[in-house]
Amino acid sequence: MTELYPRMDEQDIIEIKKIINARLTMHRYPVILEWGAGDSTIIFSNFLKDLRFMHNQQHPFQWYSIENSLDWIDKVKKEKNEFVTLINKSLDSKEYIEPKIGYVNLVIIDGRRRVECAQHAKRWLVKGGYVLIHDADREKYHEAFKLFKDGKFLTKTLWRGTNG
16 A cells, blocks of 8 residues: 545645534535545545444445546545445546536535535535635636635645535
């Protein structure tokens, strides 16, 4: 097993784990949608799995991760847990930004086409659900901020918004 480390700052990792712990640990059947599969997919989904086990939460969760790179899909596939579903879609396909998922409790956007992903994620995010945009310090992603309520930077690169 190779050492896993998400391609993000330590403070980003801490903030995402805080949200997973506070918002998803005791939820009956949380659903997470992530754009951009990688080490973070494995680490954060295993973190949630361990928390739910510790709290004797018997209900499963579902973690959907959309990725355009087969190399990343193959890497994650080798180490993902049973609650992760990897979805490989071409970047230029409609299915990349409009997957058939249903309602979700948490959206993590760390892939391509982030503003478009945020626009579609807003429709599926449950009331009180969170959307996280990684590398949100890049000005080209700021357009997505106005789609959500109570938006704020949790770190210099991680932004959080909600559906109310």
